[in-house]
Amino acid sequence: MDESLLKAMKGVVDDLYGHVHRVSDLAVALGKEMSLPRDDVKRLGLVGILHDVGKIHIDPGVLAKPGPLDDLEREHMRQHPEIGYAMIAEKFDRRVSEAILYHHERYDGLGYPFGLAGTKIPVLSRIVLVADAYDAITSHRAYQPALSTDFAISEIINNSGTQFDPGVVEAFVIVIERDGIPTSQPGARAKERARVFKRLTRPTREKAPTA
Numbered sequence: 001m002d003e004s005l006l007k008a009m010k011g012v013v014d015d016l017y018g019h020v021h022r023v024s025d026l027a028v029a030l031g032k033e034m035s036l037p038r039d040d041v042k043r044l045g046l047v048g049i050l051h052d053v054g055k056i057h058i059d060p061g062v063l064a065k066p067g068p069l070d071d072l073e074r075e076h077m078r079q080h081p082e083i084g085y086a087m088i089a090e091k092f093d094r095r096v097s098e099a100i101l102y103h104h105e106r107y108d109g110l111g112y113p114f115g116l117a118g119t120k121i122p123v124l125s126r127i128v129l130v131a132d133a134y135d136a137i138t139s140h141r142a143y144q145p146a147l148s149t150d151f152a153i154s155e156i157i158n159n160s161g162t163q164f165d166p167g168v169v170e171a172f173v174i175v176i177e178r179d180g181i182p183t184s185q186p187g188a189r190a191k192e193r194a195r196v197f198k199r200l201t202r203p204t205r206e207k208a209p210t211a
């Protein structure tokens with residue numbers, strides 16, 4: 001494997017690591033705003049960190065592809081919620097693993113892997129979907145440059161009731177207007193997250209399945 005490819009792969013892993021921390025912080029803020037029980041807010045922190053853990057078994061070439069995925073690549077990428085669920089189902093309680101399994105379901109039923117709709121999607125997944133979308137839009141990705149915060153906010157508002165749960169979007173707007181976007185600070189919580197993330201992502205770097 002040539003060095004530039006290794007470098008590109010490291011970039012993908014680093015980005016994934018930063019992404020999940022930002023999603024975790026925003027998801028926790030949304031859960032608090034929605035007055036979720038304390039245990040569910042804690043679970044949100046974990047689900048934010050772990051939602052994309054299945055991507056470590058997705059072909060790095062697909063993750064880093066600078067352009068639209070073809071049908072087979074998209075199908076392969078769309079396996080990551082189920083892979084992540086399988087990786088952690090035995091390690092955390094069911095509400096955590098199920099939130100990961102359903103984190104790409106859409107409120108209108110057009111998401112994946114099952115096409116669940118509305119409140120049939122666990123609330124933790126509906127929250128992480130909004131936090132995930134915000135961070136994906138405002139971060140540099142292989143397939144797009146980082147877009148502005150204002151654009152991300154308007155995209156989320158415009159997709160309320162279709163992609164996103166309107167109740168979560170309402171909480172998102174309140175949090176953004178009142179507090180801005182939460183940012184990860186180094187500290188005990190970040191260290192704990194790093195420990196959990198490393199433990200979960202260490203064991204099996206088997207060859208990614210090909211689509």
Ligand SMILES: [Fe+2]
Binds near residue numbers: 051
């Ligand atoms: Fe994901």
